[in-house]
Amino acid sequence: MLAKATFAALLSVMSLPALAAQCDINVDSTDAMQFDTKEITVDSSCKEFTVNLKHSGQLPKAAMGHNWVLTKEADKQGVANDGMAAGLDNDYVKSGDERVIAHTKVIGGGESTSVTFDVSKLAAGENYTFFCSFPGHWAIMTGTLKLSS
Numbered sequence: 001m002l003a004k005a006t007f008a009a010l011l012s013v014m015s016l017p018a019l020a021a022q023c024d025i026n027v028d029s030t031d032a033m034q035f036d037t038k039e040i041t042v043d044s045s046c047k048e049f050t051v052n053l054k055h056s057g058q059l060p061k062a063a064m065g066h067n068w069v070l071t072k073e074a075d076k077q078g079v080a081n082d083g084m085a086a087g088l089d090n091d092y093v094k095s096g097d098e099r100v101i102a103h104t105k106v107i108g109g110g111e112s113t114s115v116t117f118d119v120s121k122l123a124a125g126e127n128y129t130f131f132c133s134f135p136g137h138w139a140i141m142t143g144t145l146k147l148s149s
Helices: 002-014 073-086
Strands: 024-029 039-042 048-055 069-072 112-118 128-131 142-147
Touching: 069 073, 073 128
Parallel strands: 024 048, 039 142
Antiparallel strands: 048 112, 069 128, 128 142
16 A cells, blocks of 8 residues: 555656746845855756846945946956946946947845846856955955856
């Protein structure tokens, strides 16, 4: 009897559709200049990927704002430097910067924002990094992004 129940349970699991790839992630940021995520893997089957950024701190964006910026690793420092010159009104991202794959707006404590980008902009084997481009944050608030094969 138990074997029949086990067999029936196995058949019902086998008939379930394959799990869809997760094409989004929640990332938290804090007043202590930290992301709670250091590595993101994007499934290559995703057409688009969404990053939901939350600032769980309390400080306003002018004092301790955070954004999420995605570039190739080699472009990180240049994008951060140019972003600093662009200022808060431009979310610390130079307008029209083609090195930026995706970015959110700058948010303060208690706020949230999202960005969705086209996964076809990513290449397997390329080194990508995400960071906060608020002045002084990019060296600390950083992580890697990979495209799965």
